[in-house]
Amino acid sequence: MSMEITPVEKGEAVHFHNPAIEFYNAVGGEEGMRALMYNFYDKIYESDIAHFFPQDEEEFEAIKVKNTKFFIQICGGPKVYEGESKGVDLNEYMIRIHDDFSITEKSRIEWLGTMREALQELKGVDQGLIDNFWDYLENFSKLTVNSFSDGSTYYAAYTQVKED
Numbered sequence: 001m002s003m004e005i006t007p008v009e010k011g012e013a014v015h016f017h018n019p020a021i022e023f024y025n026a027v028g029g030e031e032g033m034r035a036l037m038y039n040f041y042d043k044i045y046e047s048d049i050a051h052f053f054p055q056d057e058e059e060f061e062a063i064k065v066k067n068t069k070f071f072i073q074i075c076g077g078p079k080v081y082e083g084e085s086k087g088v089d090l091n092e093y094m095i096r097i098h099d100d101f102s103i104t105e106k107s108r109i110e111w112l113g114t115m116r117e118a119l120q121e122l123k124g125v126d127q128g129l130i131d132n133f134w135d136y137l138e139n140f141s142k143l144t145v146n147s148f149s150d151g152s153t154y155y156a157a158y159t160q161v162k163e164d
């Protein structure tokens, strides 16, 4: 079955690949990524993790714009997020951005479930390519979890990232 969620293990090495450019092309490049990400964030606004995000509409819009730029770049499109990450490796920068929030496994599952809904609404994109994008999200999102049920925190080091 595709688009499954496997549990995070505190401190484990996380293996991931950046998404394939074929996914980016299949959704329709920059325009398509924008439509996907705006749909995702509209769902986030209605989700159980809405409280993590700014409630002010303009601030929320700014997050949508930045988030879309990141996904355009990480999927192999033009380097439109480069200015934000200031030369730091894109994935490392993204882990550190999330350090400012207390993200639990439950929040990660809600985030992924919301993304799954948005991906299921894509029209005419090969499921194999969607699965490729999903695998990146499913694995990478483990590195954003920093708060655990025993009350402890753990901030993933980029050194625990393993490229296959």
Ligand code: HEM
Binding pocket: 049, 052, 053, 054, 063, 066, 067, 068, 070, 071, 084, 094, 097, 098, 101, 103, 107, 108, 109, 111, 112, 136, 137, 138, 140, 141, 144
């Ligand atoms: C594959 C996993 C994820 C990716 C690639 C990702 C990507 C991003 C990006 C690109 C941004 C905008 C960064 C910027 O300001 O330039 C962002 C911000 C944020 N993400 Fe994630 N995210 C992921 C998982 C999660 C999860 C699981 C949560 C759980 C709650 C989360 C919560 C947030 C929050 C709260 C912000 C910041 C909002 C603010 O600045 O007020 N993210 N994320």
